Amino acid sequence: MQQINHILQTQGGEIVQSIGQHIGLSLISLLIAALIAIPLAILLMPHQRAANVALQITSVLQTIPSLALLGILIPIVGIGTVPSIIALVIYAVMPIFQNTYSGLTTIDPDLEEAAEAFGLSRRKKLVRVELPLAMPMIISGIRIAMVMIIGTATLAALIGAGGLGTYILLGIETNNNALLIIGAVLSAALALLFGAAIDWLGKLSFKRAGIVLGVAVVLIGGVAGYRRIVQPQTTITIAGKLGGEPEILINMYKDLIEQDHPNIKVQTKPNFGATTFLFKALQSGSIDIYPEFTGTVLESLVKGQSSADHDPQVTYQRAAKALKSQYQMTYLKPMQYQNGYAIAVTPQFAKQYHLKKVSDLQRVATKVHAGFDPDFYQQSAGYPGLRKAYNFKFGTIKTMEPSIRYQAIAHKRINLVDGYTTDPELREYHLVVLKDDRHFFPPYQGAPLMTEKFATAHPEVQASLNKLAGKVTTSDMRQLNYLVTVKHEKAATVAREYLQQQGLLSKK
Amino acid sequence: MITFEHVQKQYADKLALDDLNLTIPTGEFFVLVGPSGSGKTTTLKMINRLIEPTAGIIKVDDRPLQDYDLRAMRLRMGYVLQNIALFPNLNIQENIAIQPESLGWSRKRRLERARALLAQVGLDPDQYATKLPHELSGGEQQRVGIVRALATKPNVVLMDEPFSALDPLSRKQLQDLVLRLHQELQMTFVFVTHDMGEALRLGQTIAVMRNGHIQQIGTGEEIMRHPANDFVRGFFENQKTPRAATVQSLLAQGYGEVTTAPATLTATVTVGALAQALQTQTTVVVATAQDHRALTTADLLGYLAAKEATSRATD
Numbered sequence: 022m023q024q025i026n027h028i029l030q031t032q033g034g035e036i037v038q039s040i041g042q043h044i045g046l047s048l049i050s051l052l053i054a055a056l057i058a059i060p061l062a063i064l065l066m067p068h069q070r071a072a073n074v075a076l077q078i079t080s081v082l083q084t085i086p087s088l089a090l091l092g093i094l095i096p097i098v099g100i101g102t103v104p105s106i107i108a109l110v111i112y113a114v115m116p117i118f119q120n121t122y123s124g125l126t127t128i129d130p131d132l133e134e135a136a137e138a139f140g141l142s143r144r145k146k147l148v149r150v151e152l153p154l155a156m157p158m159i160i161s162g163i164r165i166a167m168v169m170i171i172g173t174a175t176l177a178a179l180i181g182a183g184g185l186g187t188y189i190l191l192g193i194e195t196n197n198n199a200l201l202i203i204g205a206v207l208s209a210a211l212a213l214l215f216g217a218a219i220d221w222l223g224k225l226s227f228k229r230a231g232i233v234l235g236v237a238v239v240l241i242g243g244v245a246g247y248r249r250i251v252q253p254q255t256t257i258t259i260a261g262k263l264g265g266e267p268e269i270l271i272n273m274y275k276d277l278i279e280q281d282h283p284n285i286k287v288q289t290k291p292n293f294g295a296t297t298f299l300f301k302a303l304q305s306g307s308i309d310i311y312p313e314f315t316g317t318v319l320e321s322l323v324k325g326q327s328s329a330d331h332d333p334q335v336t337y338q339r340a341a342k343a344l345k346s347q348y349q350m351t352y353l354k355p356m357q358y359q360n361g362y363a364i365a366v367t368p369q370f371a372k373q374y375h376l377k378k379v380s381d382l383q384r385v386a387t388k389v390h391a392g393f394d395p396d397f398y399q400q401s402a403g404y405p406g407l408r409k410a411y412n413f414k415f416g417t418i419k420t421m422e423p424s425i426r427y428q429a430i431a432h433k434r435i436n437l438v439d440g441y442t443t444d445p446e447l448r449e450y451h452l453v454v455l456k457d458d459r460h461f462f463p464p465y466q467g468a469p470l471m472t473e474k475f476a477t478a479h480p481e482v483q484a485s486l487n488k489l490a491g492k493v494t495t496s497d498m499r500q501l502n503y504l505v506t507v508k509h510e511k512a513a514t515v516a517r518e519y520l521q522q523q524g525l526l527s528k529k
Numbered sequence: 530m531i532t533f534e535h536v537q538k539q540y541a542d543k544l545a546l547d548d549l550n551l552t553i554p555t556g557e558f559f560v561l562v563g564p565s566g567s568g569k570t571t572t573l574k575m576i577n578r579l580i581e582p583t584a585g586i587i588k589v590d591d592r593p594l595q596d597y598d599l600r601a602m603r604l605r606m607g608y609v610l611q612n613i614a615l616f617p618n619l620n621i622q623e624n625i626a627i628q629p630e631s632l633g634w635s636r637k638r639r640l641e642r643a644r645a646l647l648a649q650v651g652l653d654p655d656q657y658a659t660k661l662p663h664e665l666s667g668g669e670q671q672r673v674g675i676v677r678a679l680a681t682k683p684n685v686v687l688m689d690e691p692f693s694a695l696d697p698l699s700r701k702q703l704q705d706l707v708l709r710l711h712q713e714l715q716m717t718f719v720f721v722t723h724d725m726g727e728a729l730r731l732g733q734t735i736a737v738m739r740n741g742h743i744q745q746i747g748t749g750e751e752i753m754r755h756p757a758n759d760f761v762r763g764f765f766e767n768q769k770t771p772r773a774a775t776v777q778s779l780l781a782q783g784y785g786e787v788t789t790a791p792a793t794l795t796a797t798v799t800v801g802a803l804a805q806a807l808q809t810q811t812t813v814v815v816a817t818a819q820d821h822r823a824l825t826t827a828d829l830l831g832y833l834a835a836k837e838a839t840s841r842a843t844d
Contacts, residue, residue: 131614138577138610138687139628140603149627153618 024199024509031509036188040207043184046177047170047215048241050106052234054113054166059159062121063147072122079115087112087176095180100298100307105177112173113166120162124155160223164216171212175204181260181293181302185211191263191292197506255285257482260293260308265505265512266360266443266498268292270312270467272516274486276526281485291512296321304348309475310482315340315355316465323347333359333464344470351476353483354490355466358498362397362462363442364407364455370436371453378458382413382437389415392426392435402463403439410461442495445503488525530555531576531685531717536585538571538741545571547741549585553734555684558711558718560732562725564764567738569721573687576719577606589685604628607678607686607716611693613670615662621647621673622658628681646676650706668699675707679714688720692727704730725765729753737761753799762797776803776815776824779832785815785822792816804829 029036058079065072085093087108094104128151136146152159178186185208192201222230259274261267268291275287290308293299300322302308313322315337323343330336333355341352364379371377374385382389397403398420408414415437421429426438427446440447440454447454469486476483501519504510520526533551537544546568553559561569574580575587578594587594594602615624623630625646626639634642644654650672662670671691678686688707692700708731711718722728728735729749737744737752737760745757756762766777777796779785794806796817803824806813812823 129614131610131612132616134579135608135610135614135616138579138603138606138608139631140600140606141627141631142600145631149619149630150616154616 027509039185046174050109050170054110058114058117059121062118066125082111083115087173099305100180100302102182105182109170113170116165117162120158124158128154164219167215168212179294187292258288258308259310260290263292266502268512269501269516272513277485310469310471312467313470314465316463331460349473351471351473353469353486355468356489356493357491358493358495359464360443361465363440365452366437368451378456380458386413387416389437390435391415391418391437392429393420393439394423395420397439410459443498443502445507448499448503449507532588534586536582539583545741556715558733560720560728560735562728563738568741569738573721605683607683609674609678609688609691611690613674620659625677625680685717690721784828785824788821788823790814792821
């Protein structure tokens with residue numbers, strides 16, 4: 022609870038912005054879906070067979086899993102808001118269409134006969150009799166669609182459309198329950214709130230409901246239009262993967278670029294998604310830059326046998342070369358810090374046996390009670406390789422979830438864990454990181470990735486970002502991560518203060 | 530004037546109307562009566578073309594219905610439904626003014642018309658105009674249903690068993706109301722009912738229908754006195770109504786002693802005729818198909834008292 026409060030206090034602005042994105046995305050989708058479904062139902066009202074076909078089609082669309090649908094849409098319309106809205110509209114059409122159609126076709130036949138016998142025109146009959154009588158059904162259809170949209174819109178975060186899903190994904194990714202709860206509770210609250218609003222709207226007369234809807238449309242449109250207009254001429258979009266560290270990095274990029282080039286506006290998209298989403302977004306031009314690790318490039322992005330080398334320099338050069346030849350991308354020089362696997366022990370254990378290097382563990386291998394990430398325990402780049410390289414066998418080994426692993430060592434249930442060199446928990450629990458003296462773990466260094474096209478068009482941006490090359494030590498990065506993910510300080514502030522302290526950014 | 534010439538209606542499985550010929554003079558209160566499935570409602574709904582004939586011609590004022598613009602014609606015809614069918618989403622005055630609204634009357638004129646009509650049928654406009662239909666009793670709702678049909682001052686008002694769903698007291702009040710309205714407004718009323726008593730009470734001219742054929746057309750008096758066939762006669766007898774009650778219904782309840790004395794009346798005469806005869810005689814002998822029966826004033830009083838009791842109970 023305390024953690025939730027803290028996050029709410031420090032990241033309130035971002036959360037409000039996410040809520041705004043979520044509402045905007047949901048309302049636009051709902052509106053488009055209603056504008057498709059209701060007229061369609063009215064049109065098909067006298068044609069039962071055609072209506073059944075339409076119902077079948079919308080039901081089939083409904084059954085496509087949302088992730089699959091997003092996957093289908095990405096090659097067609099790219100990443101971001103547009104595919105999210107398309108996917109949400111596709112889901113929302115069915116309940117609205119179905120309810121509107123059955124509302125219109127199940128009107129008391131006596132009333133239909135009366136309207137017919139009184140000589141009411143088709144339009145008059147619709148407006149005066151059929152639509153008002155079908156309204157409760159239509160409203161409940163819209164309500165169902167809306168709850169579905171607000172729920173499904175959390176997935177929009179996966180493809181960079183933002184919204185509350187960002188917090189849910191981030192919470193899952195970093196095992197941070199507070200974030201997860203914030204995202205989930207807020208989207209549930211939104212669903213309730215909008216449900217109530219729709220009920221209220223349903224009770225209004227036709228004319229008033231129209232006015233309210235009209236005002237909502239104008240407001241949303243106005244805000245979107247205003248945003249578009251006030252954007253300066255050159256806008257660069259920098260995105261980052263899920264987590265605190267990428268967010269710090271992209272804020273550093275932003276600060277440096279904007280300091281050097283006041284006419285360029287940098288838009289950051291933190292927690293934009295997982296590696297492949299970001300890479301595709303970069304390819305499609307949805308984003309311009311994102312920080313990527315050298316090791317990840319070789320392991321997951323480029324084709325071929327080239328793997329990470331123990332020499333960070335060699336690794337970077339291999340990655341940059343492969344990106345250039347295979348994807349026409351420019352990979353700028355990496356920063357100093359290395360984010361790779363690390364072996365850490367409790368301070369007591371280190372002190373007692375004078376442990377400084379991984380090779381020191383050979384002496385006390387039987388006294389080691391290790392807690393490993395299951396991946397680390399199985400991968401050849403993890404424990405099995407490590408064991409061979411250093412020729413030792415630990416006393417006991419338990420595999421456990423990454424965050425639980427740190428809890429366990431904090432409570433002295435184990436005395437050794439694997440981790441990433443920049444994990445803030447290393448600092449939080451004062452763990453001692455042992456030096457990989459035989460250079461077994463491949464180095465992972467972060468560097469800005471962009472398309473060649475963008476790099477050629479913006480040499481000035483390259484110049485600004487290169488200021489970071491070789492800067493930021495591993496322990497600095499760990500400290501910054503600690504401030505953001507453990508202390509919940511704002512990534513933008515942490516990044517700016519660090520750059521100022523390092524003399525890379527002038528104090529304002 | 531509405532005329533049906535050789536009108537036929539064939540449904541997939543059934544001949545609903547067979548060679549129907551009918552003339553309804555302008556300004557008449559015309560009642561179509563018959564059991565269910567007789568084709569009376571089909572006949573009515575052909576006048577506003579809710580049902581189209583398979584063959585034959587229907588004319589209004591000597592022009593075939595097809596020559597009229599359908600919507601314009603319907604806007605000039607009133608229609609009252611059995612299930613009332615007030616639009617539940619519209620308030621009373623909006624319901625009444627639905628046809629004027631379609632005709633493009635000004636709001637002011639529509640509301641004035643609705644209020645005047647409410648007042649005319651004994652519903653206080655201040656109290657009722659803005660209520661919703663479900664807030665009214667069944668009888669009140671059908672009053673609104675009736676005035677809704679009168680809103681555009683139509684030449685023809687069609688009523689499809691409008692009172693069959695109402696309780697006897699409301700039914701009687703509404704029967705009085707439509708009679709009064711007919712006298713005041715001088716419109717052609719075409720009224721469908723399965724209740725012979727109601728037909729006799731309301732109709733200037735009554736058409737008795739059965740199986741898609743008209744059995745007899747005439748005034749109530751003519752039909753009562755000279756039923757064209759057994760069906761018409763039987764239809765009367767099955768409908769126990771104060772006016773139509775005959776001596777037969779009295780005998781059917783066990784009144785009267787079997788006698789060999791000569792009869793002075795037949796069992797088909799009305800109870801009224803029996804009462805008249807009993808003013809001069811202490812015993813009246815009536816002839817039935819089987820035998821003769823002697824009836825006394827006490828029998829008549831007993832019958833009337835029992836009838837009064839049952840009609841109270843059903844009220």
